[in-house]
Amino acid sequence: MSEYFSNIKTSATTIATGMAITLKHFFNAVKRKGDAGIDDADYFRQVDGLCTLQYPREAVPTPPHGRYRLYCHIDDCIGCRQCERACPVECITIDTIKATNDDLAACGKTSGGQQKRMWVPVFDIDIAKCMTCGICVSVCPTECLYHTPVADFSEFDVKNMLYHFGNLSKIEAEAKRKKLAEQQVQAAKEKAAAGDAPAAKPAPKPKPAAPPQE
Ligand code: SF4
Ligand code: SF4
CATH class of the missing domain: 3.30.70.3270 (Alpha-Beta Plaits)
Known part of the structure; x- marks a missing residue:
């Protein structure tokens, strides 16, 4: 009979201890809400409180030299x-x-x-x-x-x-393209007028006459 009541007492103590631990973490978690301290190097070393981030309100800071967007x-x-x-x-x-x-x-x-x-x-x-x-x-x-x-x-x-x-x-780009094309045409004309056109190829030498047939 005494063992029966002893077991009940142990069960009640165990439940009370478990609930105390749960409540302790619950209130610590309430205290940790918010994003204050997320930039601290020790943020993830803290024992008490929330162990998950409230993303996107909280986010893990990216390393200063990381390759992202x-x-x-x-x-x-x-x-x-x-x-x-x-x-x-x-x-x-x-x-x-x-x-x-x-x-x-x-x-x-x-x-x-x-x-x-x-x-x-x-x-x-x-x-x-x-x-x-x-x-x-x-x-x-x-x-x-x-x-x-x-x-x-x-x-x-x-x-x-x-x-x-x-x-x-797009409109500005078209205007710039048109202007460039006009200037290129004008420059080509001026070059031709100044006689800068590439010299004509020399005429090919005449082939030697074929030997007279006997
Ligand atoms: S744009 Fe191309 S070269 Fe640049 S990071 Fe992306 S995949 Fe690499
Ligand atoms: S096109 Fe512009 S962005 Fe690309 S390598 Fe050249 S300067 Fe850099």
Whole structure:
């Protein structure tokens, strides 16, 4: 009989101990709600409280040199297309138009002082294909193409994963193309008028006459 009551007492003690531990973690978890402290290096070493993050309100900070979403600072792009050629999955598409001489000032300079000579009406990155290998970033001479710390950029519509960075609208690009073509035609005419046309090939030497037949 005494063993019977002893077992009941042990059960009640065990339940009370378990509930005390549960309540302790519950109240600690309530105290931990919010994103304060997520940037602390010791955040995940804390023993008490929530062990899951309240995403997206809380998020694990990305490392400072991690390779995440690409960004092109188009104002510094010189349209050399090295990134396009280097990309192993061909997810960068670039179109360029040579700036005419009277348009160089409008075309501007990079932040490093280099004169830009190309308009870049199309600079698209299909970020859905990008595998963040970083090759394009490493070949960019002006360092205008770089990874950002943005790690979560999912979309409901995959079309939204095509990022546009070009610096001209379609109408502006057509106007620049037309102007360039006109200037090229004019330059060709002026060259021809100045006698700079390539010299005509010398006439071929006459073949020796065939020996008289007997
Ligand atoms: S990071 Fe790699 S895959 Fe992505 S655009 Fe650059 S070269 Fe292409
Ligand atoms: S490598 Fe850099 S400068 Fe050249 S086209 Fe690409 S982003 Fe522009």
